[in-house]
Amino acid sequence: MSVVQMVKIVGLGAVALTLSVEWLGWLFCRLWPRKISRGPLKEVFFFPTEVACTERLFTPDSPFPCPCPLPHNVNTSFTRLLGHILSASSSLDLCVFAFTNLDLSRAVLALHTRGISIRILTDMDYTLITGSQIGAIRRAGICVRCDSGAVHMHHKFAVVDGRRLITGSLNWTLTAIQSNKENILVTEEPDLVLPFITEFKRLWDVNDPARRHLPSIAEKTASLVL
Numbered sequence: 065m066s067v068v069q070m071v072k073i074v075g076l077g078a079v080a081l082t083l084s085v086e087w088l089g090w091l092f093c094r095l096w097p098r099k100i101s102r103g104p105l106k107e108v109f110f111f112p113t114e115v116a117c118t119e120r121l122f123t124p125d126s127p128f129p130c131p132c133p134l135p136h137n138v139n140t141s142f143t144r145l146l147g148h149i150l151s152a153s154s155s156l157d158l159c160v161f162a163f164t165n166l167d168l169s170r171a172v173l174a175l176h177t178r179g180i181s182i183r184i185l186t187d188m189d190y191t192l193i194t195g196s197q198i199g200a201i202r203r204a205g206i207c208v209r210c211d212s213g214a215v216h217m218h219h220k221f222a223v224v225d226g227r228r229l230i231t232g233s234l235n236w237t238l239t240a241i242q243s244n245k246e247n248i249l250v251t252e253e254p255d256l257v258l259p260f261i262t263e264f265k266r267l268w269d270v271n272d273p274a275r276r277h278l279p280s281i282a283e284k285t286a287s288l289v290l
């Protein structure tokens with residue numbers, strides 16, 4: 065075999081190898097586009113949102129069409145938010161200032177019925193507003209703790225299954241969803257999710273009713289001196 069023939073064979077081999085790698089890369093991207101190009105889940109929703117029926121999210125296996133007059137099979141910011149909440153398979157930690165929305169309350173109660181572990185932290189003053197769902201949620205047996213500090217517990221975030229963060233300006237109220245200009249960020253980026261998990265745990269522990277009534281060491285010492 066001459067040198068020229070050898071160079072040709074090596075060249076053709078190199079071209080074939082390059083094309084094979086590119087083709088495999090293209091095929092991989094087509095089969096698993098999200099894993100390759102998008103990384104952890106990241107979504108942003110804005111409100112107000114158009115009103116649409118949410119029944120299918122609660123009863124996905126129902127063979128009957130919903131008879132209500134609202135638009136159906138419409139993907140809105142709210143149906144996507146609701147979908148993320150209802151996607152919980154093990155836990156939901158919710159930290160929310162105002163909670164009056166009936167669909168979101170129904171979602172929380174549905175998760176509770178499915179055996180999902182739920183913890184809700186809210187602002188004491190806002191449990192008393194008209195339409196607050198906190199009472200109904202408590203009566204269902206869901207664990208709720210109220211922050212009664214001098215300033216409002218003004219957070220609006222949820223952590224689903226310890227890995228999906230939902231956060232933004234949106235209170236869980238009808239006004240916020242249908243009238244206000246609001247935003248929601250949904251992410252599974254660990255660097256963003258973990259601080260919220262830590263903050264939830266801190267607030268949850270601080271607002272433990274049992275802990276709140278335990279006398280401090282200083283109080284115990286003072287009572288002994290007296």
Ligand SMILES: [Zn+2]
Binds near residue numbers: 130
């Ligand atoms: Zn409907």
